[in-house]
Amino acid sequence: MKENKTNTKTPKLLFVSVPMENSSLNKIMAMRYEALRQVRKLMNDDTIELIDNTQKIEEIPQNTYNIPVYHVSKNIELLSKANYACFIPYFNNSRGCSIEKSVAEEYDINIITNLDNSVFTRMDKEMY
Numbered sequence: 001m002k003e004n005k006t007n008t009k010t011p012k013l014l015f016v017s018v019p020m021e022n023s024s025l026n027k028i029m030a031m032r033y034e035a036l037r038q039v040r041k042l043m044n045d046d047t048i049e050l051i052d053n054t055q056k057i058e059e060i061p062q063n064t065y066n067i068p069v070y071h072v073s074k075n076i077e078l079l080s081k082a083n084y085a086c087f088i089p090y091f092n093n094s095r096g097c098s099i100e101k102s103v104a105e106e107y108d109i110n111i112i113t114n115l116d117n118s119v120f121t122r123m124d125k126e127m128y
Contacts, residue, residue, distance in 0.1 A: 012045065012049070012083040013081055014051060014084045014112075015051045016031070017087045017091055019093060019094035025054065034123065035086050035088065036050045038116060042115075048083075048084070082104075085111050087100070089117045089120045089121060
């Protein structure tokens with residue numbers, strides 16, 4: 001068996017849970033990238049990558065009856081690949097985010113809790 005001698009590190013992946021209801025895609029993405037920026041700074045690690053968990057409408061199977069459940073199921077699938085997870089303020093007001101957090105806790109995914117929530121609160125008020 002031949003050894004692979006390349007020095008490639010598996011990237012560390014961050015799952016960001018953002019309440020999506022009544023939010024624009026721009027707002028959701030801005031919050032995710034702000035979370036990534038903060039996590040990289042907290043961990044002193046610029047190699048952490050963001051998991052893209054934005055499902056597009058055209059990707060939803062035609063026979064899907066409950067679209068929010070479909071989104072949560074896909075997010076849990078992506079959460080299984082994460083080294084870290086973080087939850088934007090007000091996540092507990094969202095059923096999907098609360099479920100994602102329960103899964104992360106139950107399956108020992110590293111949850112990053114010390115983000116500067118004031119930034120997200122300001123973004124939430126400024127963007128709609």
